[in-house]
Amino acid sequence: MRAGPKRSAVLSGPLVLAVLFVGGLYYVKWGPYYHRAFVAASQHSIGGSIVSGKLATPPPPSVEAALGYAWAYGKSIWQAMVLGLLLGAGVQALVPRDWLVRVLGSMKFSRVALAGLISTAGMM
Secondary structure, eight states: OOOOOOHHHHHHHHHHHHHHHHHHHIIIIIHHHHHHHHHHHHHSOOOOBTTTBTSSSOOOSOHHHHHHHHHHHHHHHHHHHHHHHHHHHHHHHHSOHHHHHHHHOSOOHHHHHHHHHHHHTTTO
16 A cells, blocks of 8 residues: 655645745735836826837837747737746746636636636735
8 A cells, every 4th residue: 555645745745836826926016016106196007118218109000010029029028928837837837736726727617717816815
């Protein structure tokens, strides 16, 4: 008879993932948006457009404008993208597969709603 993993080993993976989830989302999403809300309330603006920058109108359509937008967008979301990759890898590596299937692996409304609530925290 083969012994299963210790309970502490099974719980440590999801705990590490939860810390990464909360800490990472605070650093990448929640903290910046929280502070930006105060800026928006006091200045009635959230800053310049990623498309037009400080210009009054967006640039005309061109390859240069498209590449400029892609570069600016990549610079603004790279931390969230890295966090998403870490969380995805963390789920695969740190959460026992049978637990994940048991909790989220059906099309019941309660399971789909739970997955939706989990994703809401990351605004993804």
